[in-house]
Amino acid sequence: IRNTGRNNVSISANSGVAAAWALHRYLTGYCSAMVSWSGTQVALPPDRLPMLPSGQLTLESQDVYTVMPNVVTFSYSYVWWRFSDWERHIDWMALHGVNLAYALTGQERVMAGAMSHFGLTEADLVQYFPGPAFLAWGRMGNLKAWGGPLSKAWCDSQVDLQRRILDRMAALGITSVLQGFSGMVPDSVYFVNPNDPMFTNLSAAVIKENVKVFGHVTHHYAMDPFNENLPSNGVLQSWFLNNAADFWTINRAKAFFEPINMTHLLVMELWGETVNLAQQLDGFFGHNFVWTALHNFGGNNAMYGQLQNFGQHGPFGLRRQFPGNMLGTGIQPEGIGQNEVVYELVMEFNWRAEQPESLAEWIRDYARRRYGRPDRNLLDAWEGLLSTVYNTPHTGMLTPVLVLRPSLSLSENANYNVTLVESAWRLLIATNQSDNAMLNYDQVDLTRQMLQIRFHQYYTVLKQAAHTENATAVEASGATMLGLLDRMEKLLQTDERFLLQRLINSAKSFAASPSEIGLYEFNIRNQLTCWGPGPNTIQDYAARMYSGLLAGYYRPRWALFLHQLATAIRQ
Known part of the structure; x- marks a missing residue:
């Protein structure tokens, strides 16, 4: 970011996301502006742009990836969105530096197409896919059919929407994460043993069908093989390790991870601000991982957070401890549209080497950016909420x-x-x-x-x-x-x-x-x-x-x- 004239500021970047991220840093750092889920405050001076005091600022991310959202956000927050909602949200992600984002809309058409190659019929799938508000848990293998059936009109609309979402992400340089095959099959199949070649064939068919429906848009696929389930005799969320902690001992977790090729897996360290599985499991035994803050469950909208906790349980120590495989930070709330201050702080971790030295000053600056007008009452109010x-x-x-x-x-x-x-x-x-x-x-x-x-x-x-x-x-x-x-x-x-x-x-x-x-x-x-x-x-x-x-x-x-x-x- 540099001053290029009396009233000009220019941005040079190596990707669309990086350019948007730099723009956001300029707006927040020099214009006291904010782009948030609940609104936008960009009250620029009418006569001239704020100049950089030093003439220029060079930004470099601390990480390879900034990640968003959670797989269940697609059911708790996104499920009834139109493209206008998505367009603004994707812009928000780019401004905050998100360069790896789950894009799971319309995946039921992909699954249906893949399974049709193995003789499964429309009647089989009616009792397989849940209703729109429960699709996330159908994708992870937690339930079937509840809230359904899905109509052809619904599936068509979601495929069209997903294509527009993927186009917008690609235009900004955001890498999408699509749904992979985790082992969930209709009742007419009963069970597919992971050691059976059929499992590999189904996995390959899902990827091929994604390419057929949406094009060659990504090499990242989300898979949650044991989400809130114990194992029966990618991009992976670590939630299953925390959810069944009594089962997943160190040795069992190691036995799960070690056979996997180190270049083929990226682990999402879900709920990193509290559980810190990466430290417990020796950095996921060498596999690449991303620290993310979960914070929200179910989209609950009470006010709460642990801003003071990020210094101890944030990503900063993990970067130093696992410099070779701790590749990013991000947010993975189950629902969005609440407690925005928590996520605004976490989304700064992609450029911060440490927690802000003074959270009190940080939150007062947050209030200035949020409202656009310096008001002592508002600044003091937010400092009170911080404590x-x-x-x-x-x-x-x-x-x-x-x-x-x-x-x-x-x-x-x-x-x-x-x-x-x-x-x-x-x-x-x-x-x-x-x-x-x-x-x-x-x-x-x-x-x-x-x-x-x-x-x-x-x-x-x-x-x-x-x-x-x-x-x-x-x-x-x-x-x-x-x-x-x-x-x-x-x-x-x-x-x-x-x-x-x-x-x-x-x-x-x-x-x-x-x-x-x-x-x-x-x-x-x-x-x-x-x-x-x-x-x-x-x-x-x-x-x-x-x-x-x-x-x-x-x-x-x-x-x-x-x-x-x-x-x-x-x-």
Whole structure:
């Protein structure tokens, strides 16, 4: 990046992604700008561009790869997207330096084509592919058919969309990762032994079909052979090693990795900010790997993060420890569109050699870039959030009590000073900039967080009243809790990004028949609530605080529980 005249700045780079990345560094570092999921703030001076004080800046990535997203993001966040959504998102990835990105849309057409060469029919595949909101877990072998069937119209639309996605990625120099074959087959086949030549033939057929449908776009294929499953007698996520840690001892993990050619595998160190499997497994026994931050589960939209934790559990020590095979960093949240500050920090790790020396100063600069106007209240508010909701010691899911199935044994594990959060909230809402989209979003989000905190406080009072069998106190605290849910519902109606109906409308726009309209709405509602067929569901795993879900699901559920609780005590 260099000054080339009184009002000119030029960028020279060795790829489209590198040029976009450099542009982003210029915008954030010299123009106090931000391009985020919730909006864009690029208020350049009207008369001249900001110049580089030293005349030029040379940027060089610390890594080979910057990676995004998670394979399940395609079901939790991307599933109902049109190309306009994808185009903006791909631009966001390029600006943040992402040069290796999963591109899994439309893969069911590829799988169907590959399997047709082995005598499998359309009838076989109807009971194989799940519905749109559950495709990610069908691809990884966790479930079949649930939420389906997939129509020809759906598959056609997704193939067309994928072609446009791949074209846009290629134009910017982003390498795509397509879906490989991990061993999941329709029931009519029953089982394919990995030692059987048929397994290799199916794997080759999937790659050939990808080339046939989408062209020669990549040499990277995602495979998750044991995702949340124990083994029966690429690009690989390490989640299976963490999910079944008791089974995957050091020796078993080593036996899995060692036979694989070192040049044929790239491991995604999923949840690297917490688990740090690379260190436990000696850098995956020499295989190339990428450190990524997971952070989010199921697309939950509560405010939380561990920004202070990245210094100890970030990629910096791994780079020094495994300089030959630690090849990158990235983010792999299960859902996007939440807690943007976490990802903005992590996406700087591709050029940072260490965590920012002062996170307090970093987050104040984040606020300046986010809102575009220096305001002491806003800077102080974000510093308060850094020491509270974004310094959460809890390492797993942090799901609010209000979206969980009611009982008297729930816990939120927040462990931060709620008084300081309230102080930050008051500072944030004291600023009135109605034309500032990202500030308006943050004001809604933090107010929602305060209502969430208040709900948990009254839930604690409710538990105490229930244990002392004080029905009057149970009814009083319960009435307050329901009132808080009503207030949150009205609040979230003010921003379309918190509307369940917006998601439903997007899904319905893909429907080619009346039956598909109902099926797609069922996909959304089931994923966000029961998640899958009963009784073995992961209920509320993908819970969201959305207008529509609060009024139509969470509040009625709590109202029923509170009524039954008070009645039981009185009896």
